[in-house]
Amino acid sequence: MSRPSRHPxxxxxxxxxxxxxxxxxxxxxxxxxxxxxxxxxASSEAGARRFLFGRALLVCTVAETVGADARRVTxxxxxxxxxxxxxxxxxxxxxxxxxxxVSHTGGASVVALSVSxxxxxxxxxxxxxxxxxxxxxxxxPAERERWLRLxxxxxxxxxxxxxxxxxxxxxxxxxxxxxxxxxxxLTGYIGRAGGTVAEIAGRRFVxxxxxxxxxxxxxxxxxxx
Numbered sequence: 001m002s003r004p005s006r007h008p009x010x011x012x013x014x015x016x017x018x019x020x021x022x023x024x025x026x027x028x029x030x031x032x033x034x035x036x037x038x039x040x041x042a043s044s045e046a047g048a049r050r051f052l053f054g055r056a057l058l059v060c061t062v063a064e065t066v067g068a069d070a071r072r073v074t075x076x077x078x079x080x081x082x083x084x085x086x087x088x089x090x091x092x093x094x095x096x097x098x099x100x101x102v103s104h105t106g107g108a109s110v111v112a113l114s115v116s117x118x119x120x121x122x123x124x125x126x127x128x129x130x131x132x133x134x135x136x137x138x139x140x141p142a143e144r145e146r147w148l149r150l151x152x153x154x155x156x157x158x159x160x161x162x163x164x165x166x167x168x169x170x171x172x173x174x175x176x177x178x179x180x181x182x183x184x185x186l187t188g189y190i191g192r193a194g195g196t197v198a199e200i201a202g203r204r205f206v207x208x209x210x211x212x213x214x215x216x217x218x219x220x221x222x223x224x225x
Contacts, residue, residue, distance in 0.1 A: 007195040007206045010099075010119045010220050013061045014110040014212040017049070023056040024070065031059075033076055039086065054102045054109045058089060061111050062100065068093050075100075088174055101171050110218055118223040120171025122164040126215045131159050138163045138181045157217065162186060164219035165207050169200060172221040197224070 015022065029052055032040065036055070040048050055075060063070040072093055079087040091098040091113070100113040101121040112121035124130070135144055139162060150158055166181040173179065184200055186207065195208035204224040212218050 007197060007208075008114075008117065008222060008224075009195055009206065009208065010112040010114040010117075010121070010222055011061065011065045012110065012112045012121065012210050012212065012218065012220055013057065014108055014123065014216070014218065015053075015057050016108045016213075017053055018107070020053060023053065023060055025052055025056050027070065028052060028056040028059055031071065031074075035076070035078070050104050050109070054104060054111070057109050058091070058100055058102055058111045058113075062091055062093065062098050062113055065113060066093050066098065066115065087176070088171065101168070103167075105216065108213065108216070110212065112220050114222060117225075118172045118174070120168035120173070120221045120223075121218065122167035122171065123216060123218045124160050124164055126156055126160055126217060128156055131156060131163070134163055135159055138166060140182050140185055143185070160217040161209055161219065164217050165209070165221065168219040168221035169205055169207070172205060172223040173203070195220075195222075 040051060043051060058075060059070050059073045062073045074092050076090045077087050089100050089102060091100045098113055098115055099118050100111060101119050102109065102111050103121050103123045105123045105125050108123065110121055110123040112119045135147060139147055143162060147155060147158055165186050166184045169184055170176050170179045186198060195206045198205050198207045206222040206224065208220045210218055210220065
């Protein structure tokens with residue numbers, strides 16, 4: 001779960017896929033709406049497992065956070081462009097909205113939720129091959145200049161922190177990567193413990209990197225009023 005902070009923070013939970021027995025996968029599958037069932041059936045075996053694990057983790061975390069039975073938690077997702085069941089999850093408990101976000105990486109999923117503010121979360125393994133060339137598309141010119149001045153040993157984590165933070169910000173906004181990540185300036189906000197208030201394109205976010213697993217970078221972005 002997320003650590004204490006002087007700033008408002010979402011609830012965050014990361015769970016490895018190997019610990020699927022901690023989740024109610026069958027019950028979650030039974031409560032999927034028609035669009036989610038269609039997505040599950042159309043997915044590859046690996047994609048279906050990942051989707052159902054993430055949905056079960058989200059439902060479980062919401063239920064535990066608000067003190068409700070999991071059967072009272074409803075989750076829907078509709079892409080505004082294609083209408084399919086993916087994109088930002090819409091979560092309600094007895095009709096009350098809970099803001100939520102889900103992300104996956106090799107072998108684990110993470111969820112973030114807030115009862116008051118839109119939230120985004122992203123997770124990535126620290127894998128040099130996966131991040132090869134990402135600096136060219138993820139960093140602004142000023143960020144890239146500062147990144148190149150870092151010692152070689154620090155560049156991978158710095159790049160992962162920038163990328164995940166920008167992904168989390170776009171998820172909190174609800175735009176996803178239709179927003180060019182290079183236009184999101186985060187210099188000075190990355191790597192600070194306990195969350196930092198960042199102003200991006202006239203909006204204020206609490207950006208944080210909770211430490212949840214070894215060799216893994218997680219970023220959360222909570223959109224402030």
